[in-house]
Amino acid sequence: MSANTDPTASRPVGEPHHEPGSRTTSAMVSSIVLGFLAIFYLINAFLLPDAAGEDGIGPKTFPLVVGVVLFxxxxxxxxxxxxxxxxxxPVGGQEILRVACCIVLFGLYAASIFLIGFVEASVIFSMLVSMTVFGVRLSAARAVGLFVINLVIAMVLFLVFDVWLNVLLPVGWLEYWVFGGLEL
Structure with a gap:
């Protein structure tokens, strides 16, 4: 007879493992911290000025939706x-590398958005994140397809925020060319 070395074998299936220092406990603590951040974000979204347009949508709308979804x-x-x-x-070395890569890419995105424009920076950022962080392997056809999808999403986001919600985003050559110098 062999001794059972599985520490979770004595507990019923489906019962959480809440020993101090366990991975489940740390996941619960981090979830609670995220919950408090969601509440903080939602409170700050409610404090934004209400400048809704004729259709009831304004700069406050998107942060409220994000806050509710996050909560x-x-x-x-x-x-x-x-x-x-x-x-x-447990988190392994490859996950830590992906998180670090994502942080670096996000920093580059934040810096480049003002240099080259919102749409251009967003398309480049999403392509790089897809390939490096999520490990998407792209053939030429898939790369073109992903590029077109990213471009359409970035243009729609620019249209929604800059044009309809009147939240100014950095303008690059593509936005200027497509939206005619933003004289809509």
């Missing part, structure tokens, strides 16, 4: 952890 997804994450339906595993 709801955090709450669902906490519920899933409490129910024990989330398999929490």
């Amino acid at each position: 709801c997804t955090t709450a669902l994450g906490i519920i899933a952890i409490l129910r024990g339906s989330v398999d929490v595993r």
